[in-house]
Each structure stands twice: as C-alpha cells, then as structure tokens.
Amino acid sequence: MKLIVDSGSTKADWILFDTNGSFIKTFATLGLNPEVVSIDEVLKRLNISEDLMVLQTKVREIHFYGSGCGTIRSKEMMQVALQKFFTETSIFIIKEDTYAAVYATCKENEKAIVCINGTGSNCSYFDGSEVIQAVDSLGYLAMDDCGGVQFGREMIRSYFFKTMPENLRVKFATSYDLNSDTIKNRFYKTENPNAYLASFLPFLIEHKSESFFKELIESQITFFINNYIKQFENYKEVPIHFVGSVAFLLKENFEEILKQNELTPGKFYQKPLDGLINFYN
Numbered sequence: 452m453k454l455i456v457d458s459g460s461t462k463a464d465w466i467l468f469d470t471n472g473s474f475i476k477t478f479a480t481l482g483l484n485p486e487v488v489s490i491d492e493v494l495k496r497l498n499i500s501e502d503l504m505v506l507q508t509k510v511r512e513i514h515f516y517g518s519g520c521g522t523i524r525s526k527e528m529m530q531v532a533l534q535k536f537f538t539e540t541s542i543f544i545i546k547e548d549t550y551a552a553v554y555a556t557c558k559e560n561e562k563a564i565v566c567i568n569g570t571g572s573n574c575s576y577f578d579g580s581e582v583i584q585a586v587d588s589l590g591y592l593a594m595d596d597c598g599g600v601q602f603g604r605e606m607i608r609s610y611f612f613k614t615m616p617e618n619l620r621v622k623f624a625t626s627y628d629l630n631s632d633t634i635k636n637r638f639y640k641t642e643n644p645n646a647y648l649a650s651f652l653p654f655l656i657e658h659k660s661e662s663f664f665k666e667l668i669e670s671q672i673t674f675f676i677n678n679y680i681k682q683f684e685n686y687k688e689v690p691i692h693f694v695g696s697v698a699f700l701l702k703e704n705f706e707e708i709l710k711q712n713e714l715t716p717g718k719f720y721q722k723p724l725d726g727l728i729n730f731y732n
Contacts, residue, residue, distance in 0.1 A: 452510045455731055457551040457723050458517035459695075460484040460570045460591075461599075461646040464724050465502070466731070470511075474732050477724060478502040482570075485528045486519035486590055488642050493532040503536070512542040514731075516551035518571055521588060549575045549582055555726025556692035556718045563717060564680055569695030570649040572598035574679035576689075585682035591645035597675035599649025599697055605667055606651050607634065616663050626654055656700050668701060672708045680714070690717035 452475075455466040460482045467475040480503065481496045488496075497503050513533060519525050526545045533543060553565045553575065560579040567573040572595050576583040591600045609615040610623055611631075623629070637647045658664050680686050691714055698705055699721035706716045720726060 452506065453512040453731075454506070454510050454514070455727055456483075456513065456515045456517070457548065457727060458483045458515065459548065460487060460518055460643055461649060463517075464722055466724065466728055467506070468731060472732070474728055477728075482643070482646065483517060483529070483532075484519035484643075484645075485517070485525040485532075487645060490528060490532045490535075492642055493529070494536060497532075497536045507537060508539045510537050510540050512544075513537060513540055514544045514546075516546050516548045518548045518567075518573075519590075520545055521547040521549075547573075549573055549584075551723045551727060552692070552694040552720075553577045553582055554730045555720060555723030556694065562685075562689050564683055564686060564689055564691045566675075566680070566691065566693045566698065567695050568597055568675070568693060568698040569722075570599045570646055571595040572601075572675065572679070572695075572697075574675070574682070576683045583683075586679060591648070595645070596678065597671040597697065598695070599652040600645045601648075601671060602655050602667070602697070603648030603651040605671075606655060607648075609663075609667075616661070619658060619661060619663060622658070623654060627651065652697065659701065659704070665704075668704050669708060672701075672705055676708065676712055676714070687713055687715075690715045692717035692719075694720045694723050696721055 452470060453468040457464045462482050463480045464477060466477050469475055480500045483493050483496060515529060520529055529545050530543050548567060552567050556565055557563050557577050562579050563577050565575050565577055571591055573588055588594055595601055610620055638644050655664055659668060680691060699719050702719045709716045
C-alpha cells in the first residue's frame with residue numbers, strides 16, 4: 452500500500468492507495484510539522500490514529516508533503532519518526548508542502564505561481580517541472596504573512612492594545628479565553644503555538660465584513676502580493692493558484708486585490724486533497 456500525506460501544522464490529510472495504485476480512502480490526523488513538534492510528539496500523534504494503527508505494517512511507500520519540511524534537518528527528523536512507526540515501509544519521499552500545492556493545482560507542464568495561505572504561508576514559482584523559491588521562509592515567528600498565524604497575532608494585539616472596535620472586543624472576549632496567562636502559556640510552554648494563533652481565524656472569517664477586519668484583510672493580502680508574489684519577474688504573465696483555508700475562505704478578497712494589481716487569479720483549494728488524488732491515481 453501507498454500513503455500520500457499533506458500536512459500542515461494544524462492538520463494532516465492522508466490518502467491511501469492499494470498496491471495497484473487505486474484510491475482507497477482519505478482520513479485526517481493532527482498536523483505533523485517537524486519545526487514545532489518533536490519526534491516523540493509526532494509518534495504520539497500517529498499512535499492515536501486508528502486509521503494508521505491498522506496500516507502500520509502494511510504500507511510500503513510514503514510520500515510526505517509537510518510544512519516545516521524545507522530543510523535537510525527537518526526532512527531527516529520526519530523520516531526518523533515515520534520509520535519508527537511504519538516499520539515495514541521501504542520508500543520515503545519527504546518534501547515541503549509547496550510540492551503538494553503545486554501537484555494539486557498545476558496542469559502538466561503549466562507555469563504558475565503557487566501560494567499557500569493556511570495556518571502559515573508560502574509562495575513558489577513552478578516552471579513546469581521544478582519548484583523555485585524566491586524567499587526562504589523563516590517560519591511563524593518572522594514570516595507566515597497573510598496566514599492564520601499572522602491574522603491571529605494581529606487580532607490578539609489589537610484586542611490588548613484596544614485598537615479593535617469595542618463591539619468586536621466584547622464578542623472576541625466571549626468567544627475565546629483571552630486571559631494573558633493563558634495566552635502566554637500557549638505561546639511559550641505548549642506545542643504548536645502557531646496552530647494556536649491560527650485558531651482565532653474563525654472569528655475573523657465570521658466578521659470579515661466589518662470595516663476593521665476588511666482593512667486588516669486587505670493590508671495582509673497586499674503585503675503578501677508585494678513581498679511574496681512580486682518576487683517573481685513574470686508575476687503578471689502566469690496564473691496564481693492558492694491552497695489553504697485563509698485563501699479559500701477569503702477568496703473574494705484575494706481575487707479583488709489580485710485584479711487591482713493586474714494579476715491573474717487561478718485555482719483556490721481549501722486543501723490539495725482532491726488534486727493530489729487525481730495526480731496520483
């Protein structure tokens with residue numbers, strides 16, 4: 452059997468194929484990002500999945516596309532963790548999640564810019580065969596602009612600085628535990644602080660028509676276009692595809708601002724699952 456994995460920091464989607472390459476099913480687990488969780492935590496998350504437990508000795512090949520898998524060190528860490536769990540697997544292909552987004556959205560030999568705007572964010576150019584990065588991602592502390600992490604950070608800051616309108620502050624406080632000790636504990640003493648920041652995203656989506664959030668959304672998308680997409684010289688000549696909950700749920704906002712910048716919106720997928728099934732089937 453073969454497993455294809457598309458993992459973010461919050462959630463990982465798994466696609467199972469039989470030995471003949473035929474699609475069997477999909478299922479999900481907690482996210483597996485080697486930059487924010489340890490090998491022990493990866494194994495813990497694998498072990499609580501009933502879907503994976505029954506496959507532990509049956510899988511022979513794994514293609515893992517994950518956030519945080521952009522360096523040799525992180526790839527090696529993820530392979531060590533996977534090998535400890537899947538004891539009979541002989542083939543491991545581990546790449547950053549950008550490749551999953553590219554394979555899911557791009558036609559064969561298509562040139563395009565492919566963006567990931569989910570918990571974190573990324574932007575790459577696909578020349579029809581290779582993925583090219585213009586900006587080295589420094590992770591959620593320094594980057595992940597226009598992703599759930601950054602939106603969560605901006606919402607928390609605006610709440611505590613009292614720049615968020617009072618009616619929204621009241622709603623925000625009733626929707627989440629905003630005790631400062633709770634927040635600092637989640638930031639500095641628990642796993643996945645980036646996923647915690649992104650957990651505030653539903654509030655922004657629910658109130659995206661409010662002028663305060665409309666301005667925040669517009670400023671983040673504009674920043675992402677100017678500092679990520681426009682790194683590529685031919686950004687006006689190719690379609691720009693998007694994968695991730697932020698881009699999918701704010702599609703109209705993205706399309707409007709892309710067109711204002713004379714850019715061509717491409718496909719918008721909440722997750723690359725369906726595109727990957729077609730790619731591998």
